[in-house]
Amino acid sequence: MAYERERQLAIEAATAAAALCEAVRRDMVPHAIEKNDKSPVTVADFGSQAVICRALAEAFPTDPVVGEEDASDLRQPAMATPLAQVTQQVQQVVPATSSEQVLDWIDHGNGTVGQRYWTLDPIDGTKGFLRGDQYAIALALVEAGDIKVGVLACPALSFDGGTPGLLFTAVRGEGTTLMPLPQGPTQPLRVSQAADRLRFVESVEASHGNQAQQAAVAQAVGITADSVRMDSQAKYGAVAAGHAALYLRLPSPKSPDYREKIWDHAAGVLVVEEAGGRVTDMFGRPLDFSQGDRLVNNQGVVVSNGTIHETVLAALKQAVTA
Ligand SMILES: Nc1ncnc2c1ncn2[C@@H]1O[C@H](COP(=O)(O)O)[C@@H](O)[C@H]1OP(=O)(O)O
Ligand SMILES: [Mg+2]
Numbered sequence: 537m538a539y540e541r542e543r544q545l546a547i548e549a550a551t552a553a554a555a556l557c558e559a560v561r562r563d564m565v566p567h568a569i570e571k572n573d574k575s576p577v578t579v580a581d582f583g584s585q586a587v588i589c590r591a592l593a594e595a596f597p598t599d600p601v602v603g604e605e606d607a608s609d610l611r612q613p614a615m616a617t618p619l620a621q622v623t624q625q626v627q628q629v630v631p632a633t634s635s636e637q638v639l640d641w642i643d644h645g646n647g648t649v650g651q652r653y654w655t656l657d658p659i660d661g662t663k664g665f666l667r668g669d670q671y672a673i674a675l676a677l678v679e680a681g682d683i684k685v686g687v688l689a690c691p692a693l694s695f696d697g698g699t700p701g702l703l704f705t706a707v708r709g710e711g712t713t714l715m716p717l718p719q720g721p722t723q724p725l726r727v728s729q730a731a732d733r734l735r736f737v738e739s740v741e742a743s744h745g746n747q748a749q750q751a752a753v754a755q756a757v758g759i760t761a762d763s764v765r766m767d768s769q770a771k772y773g774a775v776a777a778g779h780a781a782l783y784l785r786l787p788s789p790k791s792p793d794y795r796e797k798i799w800d801h802a803a804g805v806l807v808v809e810e811a812g813g814r815v816t817d818m819f820g821r822p823l824d825f826s827q828g829d830r831l832v833n834n835q836g837v838v839v840s841n842g843t844i845h846e847t848v849l850a851a852l853k854q855a856v857t858a
C-alpha cells in the first residue's frame with residue numbers, strides 16, 4: 537500500500553493526541569487562552585500539537601510541519617502555569633518530558649509549505665471543544681499540492697447513537713476507512729446517494745459562514761430539512777460516512793475576504809474525496825494547497841456526495857448573482 541509508514545504514523549499520533557484532548561476535557565475543565573487574533577487556544581491544543589509534532593519529527597525529520605499553533609506565547613513568564621499543565625499532559629504520553637522539550641516540539645509545527653509537507657490542526661473547532669461539542673484532530677500529508685494522506689480524529693463524534701470516538705483515514709487512490717477510537721475494527725466508508733439522507737451540515741459558529749445563503753442553496757437543491765450544525769472537520773466526516781449529502785461554508789458577510797487555512801481542510805478534503813464525494817470552492821475550483829498556509833486561490837467551500845455537486849454549484853451561482 538502507498539504511504540503505509542505515513543498512514544500508520546499519522547493514525548498513531550492522532551490517536552494519542554485525541555486521548556490527551558479527552559483527558560483535558562475530563563480532568564481539568566479547560567479554559568480559553570486568547571490569541572493575538574482573539575481566537576481561543578487551550579492546554580489541549582498545545583499538548584496535541586506537541587505530541588503529533590514529536591512523532592513526525594522522529595519519523596520524518598526532514599518533512600516540514602505547518603501547524604496552527606506556535607509556542608511564542610507559552611514561552612512568556614506569565615504563562616508558566618499553562619505551560620506546566622501542557623507539560624503534565626504530554627508526560628502522560630511521553631514520560632519524563634521537560635517543558636523546554638514540549639515548547640520545541642510545538643515549534644516544530646512552524647514549518648512552511650513546500651514540495652512535501654504535513655499540515656496539522658491540533659484541535660480544529662476549539663470553540664466546540666470548549667463548549668463540550670464536536671472537535672477534530674486533523675493531520676494531512678501534501679505532495680506537490682496534492683493531498684496524499686488524511687487523518688481526522690473526532691473523539692466526540694458518533695453516528696446512530698454509537699459510542700463517541702471515530703477516526704477517519706484516507707490515502708489517495710486507496711479509499712477512506714472508519715475506525716472507533718482508540719482502536720477497533722476498520723470499515724470502508726462511502727458517501728450516500730440515498731434521498732432520505734439529503735441532510736446538510738454547516739458550522740455552529742454563524743460568523744464562520746453565511747447561514748442565510750447556505751439555507752437558500754440547500755433548499756434550491758431540494759434539501760428541505762433544517763441543517764445539522766456541527767463544529768470542526770467532523771462535518772467532512774459526516775459527508776464521507778453518508779450522514780449528510782452536503783457541507784456548505786460560504787464566505788461570511790462579516791469577513792468576505794477571509795481565506796481558509798490549509799489545516800482547516802486538507803485532511804477533511806481527502807477523507808471525503810476518497811469516500812466518493814467531491815470538494816471545490818464556491819466557484820467550482822479545486823482547493824489549492826500549494827500556495828502557503830491559506831487557500832489564497834479559493835473562496836468558500838462546497839463539500840458533497842458528488843452526485844449533487846454540479847446542481848449545488850449552479851444554485852450557488854444563482855444565489856450569489858441574485
Ligand atoms: N471568518 C471565518 N470564516 C471561516 N472560518 C473561520 C473564520 N474565522 C475563523 N475560522 C476558522 O473556522 C474554524 C472552525 O470551523 P467550524 O466553525 O467549522 O468549526 C477554525 O479553525 C477557525 O480558525 P481559527 O482557529 O484561526 O479561529
Ligand atoms: Mg485549531
Ligand SMILES: [Mg+2]
Nearest residue numbers: 657660661800
Ligand atoms: Mg481549525
Ligand SMILES: [Mg+2]
Nearest residue numbers: 575576604662
Ligand atoms: Mg484556532
